[in-house]
Amino acid sequence: MTETIQAKRREQHITIVSETFPPEINGVANTLRHLCQGLMQRGHRVTVIRPRQRHESKGSVAGAGRGLFSHEHVVTGLPLPGYADLRFGLVRSSRLRRLWKQDRPDAVYVATQGPLGVAAVTAARAMGVPVCSGFHTNFHRYSRYYGVGILERLLCAYGRWFHNRTAVTLVPTRKMEQTIAAMGIKPAGLWSRGVDCGRFSPHKRDHALRAEWGLNANDRAVIYVGRLAPEKNLRMAVACYERIRGLHPQARFILVGDGPLRRQLAERHPDYVFCGTQRGEDLARHYASGDLFLFPSKTDTFGNVVLEAMASGLAVVAFDDGAASEHLRHEENGMKAALPRDEDFVDSALRLADQPTLLNRIRAQARLDALELDWNSQIEQFEQLVFNQPAGVGYHGINKQSISIL
Structure with missing residues (x-):
């Protein structure tokens, strides 16, 4: 029956x-x-x-x-x-x-x-x-x-x-x-x-791509994937990265995506790496070649990129909203800050940049947890x-x- x-x-x-x-x-x-x-x-x-x-x-x-x-x-x-x-x-x-x-x-x-x-x-x-x-x-x-x-x-x-x-x-x-x-x-x-954990995977890390970004093996790639638009709170991502770079000058900010703010950002920050829109396997390579993923949005209903970053083995920093509220456990498989607490967002990112052991542990756990999200x-x-x-x-x-x- x-x-x-x-x-x-x-x-x-x-x-x-x-x-x-x-x-x-x-x-x-x-x-x-x-x-x-x-x-x-x-x-x-x-x-x-x-x-x-x-x-x-x-x-x-x-x-x-x-x-x-x-x-x-x-x-x-x-x-x-x-x-x-x-x-x-x-x-x-x-x-x-x-x-x-x-x-x-x-x-x-x-x-x-x-x-x-x-x-x-x-x-x-x-x-x-x-x-x-x-x-x-x-x-x-x-x-x-x-x-x-x-x-x-x-x-x-x-x-x-x-x-x-x-x-x-x-x-x-x-x-x-x-x-x-x-x-x-x-x-x-x-x-x-x-999330498709077959497509998004740490195994797709591309060292040649990281070299194009100007990174050595131990340098940090701080990455953002998404629309370059006002509602994505990119001001927060920029401020956060600048704090990281102040302590880690070799870090690079990688922005994957396009939108109305791209030209303005590129003019103000010519040293940032603008990768444009990426699809399919190219997108997966870009994710996996990063280290620390910033998701500063306070308006997304979910944020699929959070799951894609987790599946790619990245340490995600996000506000306690959307996908982060459902799937991130603070200091276990990611870092999250309360919506009004911008400074906590920055502090979480700085901790990951300063503590390689914490960063690597979170990256590994993020991948394991993403495998359950079919x-x-x-x-x-x-x-x-x-x-x-x-x-x-x-x-x-x-x-x-x-x-x-x-």
């Missing part, structure tokens, strides 16, 4: 709606890549709806050969203000209803809360299709980093309206569940993240949360006993 139920579950048809998707590089796109791959491997039929990306022409054929989905529907895409390399999607909900009448999904998962997400939720509710959402990005908190902090309350209200129209909002950490509860978003389901268990949890939802209702119409509540 159990085998029959599992076989039936593997045949579900799910539609993933997102305004960002691979090959774009960001935490949401990375998460969706693993989600789609995992669902396909478990026998589900996956349809993706996304905006046309900036490298695609209107008549171009979508990359159906990526193995991430069974079908893909591309809608009009326009640049996202402040993130010109990303798009938001524009589509009428009536178009989605026509599409789903021809090929009705068993469930819809909306990963982003832009116009495309709104249209998808509206269409699903109208048709009685179960629809869930994901809280992947703290857009309301980003506003203060772009000079429009006055909009934060408005963005919070919008997020509350959007997510409460779905059956459940998936969050990656327990702290994020508390955050969205304070915003008035209920209920929440815990869906965390995994994606398979997270895909199974996603199935349980998304494929067991009531159809076409928001929060006030839900039987709370039917879902996993944090």
Whole structure:
């Protein structure tokens, strides 16, 4: 009987709606890549709806050969203000209803809360299709980093309206569940993240690459991986590295990624090593060739790079939020500081730079712990949360006993 139920579950048809998707590089796109791959491997039929990306022409054929989905529907895409390399999607909900009448999904998962997400939720509710959402990005908190902090309350209200129209909002950490509860978003389901420890591994350390960075065998590579943007709190990373360099002049700061702050940072700090965007095996080599990983963000809902750094055998310094709050144990497999305590963040990094024994012990334990964070268990949890939802209702119409509540 159990085998029959599992076989039936593997045949579900799910539609993933997102305004960002691979090959774009960001935490949401990375998460969706693993989600789609995992669902396909478990026998589900996956349809993706996304905006046309900036490298695609209107008549171009979508990359159906990526193995991430069974079908893909591309809608009009326009640049996202402040993130010109990303798009938001524009589509009428009536178009989605026509599409789903021809090929009705068993469930819809909306990963982003832009116009495309709104249209998808509206269409699903109208048709009685179960629809869930994901809280992947703290857009309301980003506003203060772009000079429009006055909009934060408005963005919070919008997020509350959007997510409460779905059956459940998936969050990656327990702290994020508390955050969205304070915003008035209920209920929440815990869906965390995994890491590919085959791709990200200490064995991919590249001594030739470290030599290109100007490092000798015992010199410290202080590394940051992510978007070079205001909301990532790079000011903290720079201040931290400068303190380290004051005591260890041979240390180098390695920044992997791109974004609106790159030019400014490069002009002010020409001695920093800017590696640009890296993908695949090249990204894995860059991680593994570092020593001490700085993750200064206070706005990320999770921070996949924390797990990737752990898997690569790096000593992570982060604030007690997102992935760090869930997976780092202070002075055991990483270092973490309370959100208001910037000086503790710096002190933790300085300790790692000054104490090779502590650094090496933490790096080894981080790798061991990352080996337990596989994606398979997270895909199974996603199935349980998304494929067991009531159809076409928001929060006030839900039987709370039917879902996993944090």
